Amino acid sequence: MLEDKLLVLKCRRGSKDAMCRIYLKYKDYMLTLAKGLLGDQAEAEDIVHDVFVAFARSSGKFQLTGSLKGYLATCVSNRARDRIRARTRQADALGSTIPLLAGSHDPEQHAAETEELTRLRQAMSQIPHEQREAIMLHLKGGMKFREIAKLQDVSISTIHGRYRYGLDKLRSLLNGEVEK
Amino acid sequence: MRPAEDIKKLIETLSDKTSAQMDQRVRENMLRALAESEKPSVLTRPKIGRTIMKSPITKLAVAAAIIIAVTLSINLWDKSTPSAYAFEQTVEAMKGKWSFHIQTFWGSPDWRKDEYWAEFDENGKVLRSRQEEWNGREEGDGPRQVTVWEDNTRDRYYPETGIELITRIGNTEPELVEFDPETTVQKVYEQVENGQANIDIQEPVMDDRLITITVTYAGSNAKSVLLVDPETKFVTRSDSYWWDSEAEHECSFGIEVLEYNQPFDASVFDLNLPEDTITIDQVSQEVGMAQGDMSDEEVASQIVREALEAWAAGDYARAGKLFGGAPPELLTKRYSHLRPLKQISLGQTQAVEYRKPWFEVPCTYDIEYDSQIERIEWKMNALAVDGQPERWYVSIEKTP
Secondary structure, eight states: OHHHHHHHHHHHTTOHHHHHHHHHHHHHHHHHHHHHHHOOHHHHHHHHHHHHHHHHHHTTTOOOOSOHHHHHHHHHHHHHHHHHHHHHHHHHHHTOOOOSOOOOOOHHHHHHSOHHHHHHHHHHTTSOHHHHHHHIIIIISOOOHHHHHHHHTSOHHHHHHHHHHHHHHHHHHHTTOOOO | OOOHHHHHHHHHTOOOOOOHHHHHHHHHHHHHHHHHHTSOOGGGHHHHHHHHTTSHHHHHHHHHHHHHHHHHHTTTOOTTOOOSOOHHHHHHHHTTOOEEEEEEEESSTTSEEEEEEEEEOTTSOEEEEEEEEOTTOOGGGOOSEEEEEETTEEEEEETTTTEEEEEEOSSOOHHHHHHOHHHHHHHHHHHHHTTSEEEEEEOOOTTOOSEEEEEEETTOSOEEEEEEOTTTOOEEEEEEEEEETTTTEEEEEEEEEEEESOOOOGGGGOOOOOTTOEEEESSSSOOSEEOTTOOHHHHHHHHHHHHHHHHHTTOHHHHHHHTTSOOHHIIIIITGGGOOSEEEEEOOOEEOOSSSOEEEEEEEEEEEETTEEEEEEEEEEEEEOTTSTTEEEEESSSOO
16 A cells, blocks of 8 residues: 555656556456456456556546555446446447347457356356446455445445345356346 | 355456556556656646756756847836736626536546536525536546535435435535635635735736636645636636645645536536436425434434334335335335345444434344345434424435
């Protein structure tokens, strides 16, 4: 936490080294989060790219009020939500019935993963985004329900509900139960 | 059957690594953005001078230019020429404001806080207003809440929960007055009059279009910068800076005026709610519970207990009234997963700092989840009802 604050302070003064260190520290964390939320490697990479570029652009005036990790996770989450909405709008415009998450994974990544993880990713793509968000931010983002609720400005109970329903649905999907 | 714990562990094993190409792309663009961010903007005008003066060649050129300029103009300028602009002109001009559309932000416009539209009567009182609270959310996310106020009624919509809360409030939220550029100007004027602040006026030179007023405060590191339109004398932007010693960084808060004295379309003051919105109306009906002889803490605890009991018993008419005038679907659909089976206990009430009495009441009770009984712990909110003196209601969400 202190290290992050120091890095942010250095970034505010234009330190390239500090900016790169922040990237190195959080790039995989953010990519995992983004891919978990979107299910698409290319889009997840774009989000991580956009978050860091936006962060660099505003670094001169950036003020860290909480943890940097939490801030970056929020940025990823917000941008992922935008992408989902854009997909919905696009699908609406085309009159398409394609699922929101097509799951166009990187074949190399697929090969490296176990079948179980691949099935998990497919199942993740079938649950509502709000539930996926609560699950990913809690389990992969390392954020507490209280923090997620505060960031999204909803009650802890709402986040807890989304998390529980999401896990429940994942369990049904992975166990081959029919979703209604 | 795969247990939930297995799925959690599986999710925790998800791990993606960035590729070398991606690393290169991000680094290049990130460092370019960092370099561009260091270029000074109009708002950091003082830094421009410092940056330019770092170069010895520029120093010489500037010195030469100053000598020429002074020599040429010395016979043209009367030393007693008064400034064409006086701050009083802005104080006076701002009184002619009858509508504004402003945006407020923390730190930089990237971190948008609120957006307001407001119309005023001839005495400067708010006739109607709309507030969109963004607090850092981006355009695609939509605002956290939208509020329309008119005729002593506040209509607020919470997009996350799909709840609309209508309350009777005689005055608008204090923020509107606080963020009103006229209030800022008036405060500065009074502080200057009382010797608590000094102002430095820089009139437009060359192609700079706006008058810059820098306000410094006696005995403080804080400062404000106001930008004034030289034609209308209206403040178009206000930035306040102060040093947060605890966080060891400079904080800033800004107000940007997007429009002055423009008539707004009626739709600006219409919430235009989605069809599935759940409306909690506290204006057209008596809601909640009378406080009677109970203290604030006692009534907070009592109303939460009764609301939970009514909900558990399936008495949605009573529960809805205690939950602030909520229709049954709030409890049967939106929050059905939180319906208590059996009330266990309530903890110590905790006061929440707010403009009206508000207490958080910790609750522990059983719910049915996945055909099993589970115990949950969380906090209900007991608040005074706006516009219904001595009455309290319970809110499930912390926001209303």
